[in-house]
């Protein structure tokens with residue numbers, strides 16, 4: 001390259017143009033400034049900059065059109081194989097006319113970047129001995145540049161090299177800075193979201209925290225966590241829809257997994273990004289989503305929630321704006337999904353621990369109760385009377401089925417004992433029987449005790465609780481005093497019996513349960529149905545296999561057996577040595593009425609054992625509590641029994657009179673006396689009472 005000395009004016013001109021070019025903010029502005037200069041000085045009409053990527057075969061073309069609008073074009077093939085390639089290998093200027101240009105690089109003509117021209121030259125752009133591109137000067141007329149003009153173009157190209165290099169360095173550092181800022185912000189966000197979600201162990205709380213964080217930071221319209229339900233083939237979906245930013249709608253639902261997008265992600269364990277078309281066929285959940293958003297949802301993005309080798313669920317994001325899922329956003333969301341998976345794994349483990357803990361406490365209680373009961377009744381039912389033999393046959397007959405059993409009988413006749421016998425003989429006996437007394441629990445708590453509740457379901461529900469129906473899954477639930485179940489709760493019980501499913505209070509998640517129900521009552525359910533105190537549909541559902549336990553007074557032949565068994569059992573428990581029971585005692589006890597049935601007999605024996613001195617059971621009949629306490633008991637046992645009968649007659653007569661001879665119903669004498677209608681009728685017959693004469 002020859003050097004031609006410049007005059008002062010030319011030097012001043014170069015100095016001015018260098019100053020102007022150095023002020024340009026970007027490549028297009030630089031090209032525009034050069035173009036103005038070459039137009040003014042008549043050096044050329046058009047100028048283009050070609051910049052080579054430092055590490056890839058990419059070339060970027062910068063120019064301006066007639067209106068001064070910037071043109072930027074980039075590719076890896078056509079430009080890279082054009083004239084720039086020659087300059088890169090041989091750093092000398094390249095000259096040609098239009099026809100030579102199009103003959104040598106015909107593919108360039110197709111790009112519309114080079115309209116027909118007269119003369120063309122390409123000078124290398126170099127910095128620190130490295131060629132990083134080229135500068136094309138184009139003349140409309142077919143007039144080559146003079147030596148002087150060419151020398152000016154060379155000087156100009158050197159300045160352009162410096163400025164282009166400067167712009168590139170500035171851009172790279174500002175890109176790097178922006179990248180660093182973004183990475184810093186992403187990192188902060190990741191830490192914030194990780195802290196927020198990892199601190200939540202309750203699944204519901206966790207899901208709402210996840211939604212809040214993702215919505216706040218990415219402005220996503222609808223966020224769902226999809227988990228596999230314990231029910232095969234079903235998905236549990238926890239969604240939050242920000243239709244109204246200030247009042248998001250939260251919903252929980254269960255649906256079939258088959259055909260859903262989540263199913264695809266569960267199988268592939270890969271992210272799924274979809275731009276949607278409303279006419280497409282979608283699974284019910286997606287359709288629901290469209291309905292909720294009035295068909296505005298345009299993009300769905302589903303991330304697998306995996307932890308270790310566990311596929312825990314899917315994070316599903318739905319967005320009305322199609323282009324929110326940029327590559328950078330997706331990268332960050334993927335990292336967030338990884339953190340969410342850890343939090344979900346924790347929450348599920350916590351849920352399981354809680355469930356097991358509750359079950360353990362409950363089982364522990366029940367086992368203690370059972371151990372007490374087993375030692376209390378020798379683990380077997382005592383009774384050889386025909387009536388009891390019939391009951392035992394019924395127990396054997398029904399035990400191995402799954403049928404609901406209704407045990408009827410007065411208080412203390414052994415209904416719970418029979419329920420346990422049925423359970424122990426059933427194929428469910430490897431799990432413990434769960435018991436619930438409907439009369440012992442305040443009506444308000446009964447529902448949550450039976451069906452469980454979610455945290456916050458009602459005031460005071462500070463933690464999630466599983467109910468008896470869940471505890472009794474694959475086992476037996478014994479509902480004692482079912483006649484005391486509030487009317488408004490009865491349809492719920494009926495539903496579980498019919499469909500084997502229910503929801504916890506405060507949740508709409510359906511829970512499947514496989515429970516065998518045994519119900520018991522000392523009330524006259526049939527009469528209660530007639531009096532509209534008990535639902536008839538529930539009654540018929542419970543009354544599938546009724547077992548009636550006869551009162552003790554109707555099977556006096558069982559009394560000696562029971563007395564002996566109770567005496568020796570209680571004596572052993574209390575550390576006493578009782579070897580015999582007087583025959584008279586057994587005879588007297590067998591003749592008594594026993595309104596409290598076996599329980600009452602057991603209590604009487606316990607008291608007798610306690611008071612016995614020596615090894616013969618001493619029973620003080622005067623101590624017995626079932627006669628009128630106001631009356632002082634006579635000395636002679638026989639007289640005592642006679643007197644007891646007399647008292648009973650008077651009491652029945654008095655109540656019959658007060659009830660105007662009405663026996664059944666809420667206002668009837670049977671109810672007032674706390675016995676069944678049939679029992680009262682039988683008793684009246686036995687005692688010779690005529691209601692019309694009262």
Ligand SMILES: Nc1ncnc2c1ncn2[C@@H]1O[C@H](COP(=O)(O)OP(=O)(O)OP(=O)(O)O)[C@@H](O)[C@H]1O
Pocket residue numbers: 376377380381382383409410411412413414415416417418480520521522598599602
């Ligand atoms: N046939 C029996 N053999 C041995 N013990 C019995 C028998 N029947 C009842 N008992 C005992 O009598 C007591 C009362 O029995 P249980 O609680 O089963 O009666 P229940 O009819 O369920 O009473 P409630 O109506 O008050 O619930 C228990 O201690 C039980 O062990």
